[in-house]
């Protein structure tokens with residue numbers, strides 16, 4: 001008999017395992033894949049943006065409405081402590097100017113290996129190719145069904161992830177198990193995912209990126225604004241700014257249905273009036289240069305063509321020939337480039353899942369189910385998602401550690417096993 005079973009060897013499950021581990025109480029990780037952390041190894045393009053600088057309070061705020069729920073876990077294991085944890089296991093970190101934290105080696109495998117090595121050292125047993133088929137309550141706690149037969153566990157930590165990138169193993173099984181055990185599911189939706197637009201012109205720019213834009217959208221009476229890098233895609237817009245917006249819109253779309261007008265400020269560092277002034281000066285200084293030529297000093301050349309087209313001005317016209325009204329219109333298009341977003345790419349292509357096991361049914365101080373004592377949750381299986389930048393992995397570390405520690409504590413509080 002295993003006394004604590006963790007389902008899923010992703011970041012949340014691995015962190016839970018090593019905090020749940022104690023020699024007298026065998027801890028076992030059941031993982032459907034042939035090895036641990038399949039998604040973790042892909043994170044940050046293989047570099048793994050494993051946390052973000054900031055206080056627990058600042059990180060909690062980035063989770064918006066879910067902030068109060070995740071706050072306790074973040075104080076329990078802060079971003080600073082996560083970096084210290086890895087540093088003391090030989091994985092130093094490097095901080096980028098935007099606060100994103102990566103392993104100094106730029107290798108996600110170092111993070112994954114560090115966790116597995118530590119868990120093994122603490123006595124955790126790993127069982128791979130162990131796809132859990134179902135979980136039911138039993139006299140001793142829970143019966144976990146896998147191909148090889150049932151496993152009895154006094155405590156279960158569900159760390160099965162969400163629905164994104166199902167080829168990595170997160171196929172929503174945990175949602176099914178939680179529902180079977182009586183939990184409510186907030187309908188899963190794609191988040192941190194490229195946005196699909198009604199306009200087809202972004203396709204002409206597919207692969208073109210902008211270092212800093214601001215995207216604004218008003219939906220359901222709320223105003224949402226995101227800032228940062230953006231990328232044009234085959235079907236619309238992607239990159240961190242568009243993906244962060246997808247996350248903010250997910251909740252609204254659940255209420256009012258997909259579809260929203262967005263405006264992209266292509267040059268957010270400069271106000272509309274100042275930009276017009278700049279253009280006037282540039283146009284006067286070089287009246288024979290074409291508009292396309294001058295614009296390409298501000299934005300990528302391919303985009304300058306599209307901007308001119310949308311502003312209905314010929315990009316081959318000489319700057320000195322452009323009427324003031326057209327110039328102002330061009331400036332306006334640059335500052336409020338309109339797009340109609342019809343939805344997102346599918347959840348399989350999303351970075352994270354919005355929705356999952358309802359937070360209202362989980363005790364945020366322990367991660368234990370309020371409905372099924374002895375059942376704990378960690379990571380993306382919970383209705384909990386943060387913005388791009390290492391917030392989601394930090395959430396996995398913090399909820400994982402809290403779930404692991406709480407499961408162990410509740411086991412010992414219950415007496416000898």
Ligand SMILES: Cc1cc2nc3c(=O)[nH]c(=O)nc-3n(C[C@H](O)[C@H](O)[C@H](O)COP(=O)(O)OP(=O)(O)OC[C@H]3O[C@@H](n4cnc5c(N)ncnc54)[C@H](O)[C@@H]3O)c2cc1C
Nearest residue numbers: 008010011012032043044049132161169170379380390393
């Ligand atoms: C391409 C990509 C890049 C990303 N980059 C970053 C980044 O740089 N920074 C960041 O903060 N976040 C990033 N994320 C998000 C982050 O990877 C996830 O939020 C995180 O992996 C969720 O961890 P988890 O442990 O909850 O679930 P998962 O990582 O999905 O792990 C769940 C595990 O459970 C196993 N499992 C599921 N069902 C069963 C079952 N029935 N039986 C047994 N095992 C089962 C799965 O095989 C899987 O191994 C990225 C996501 C993607 C897709």
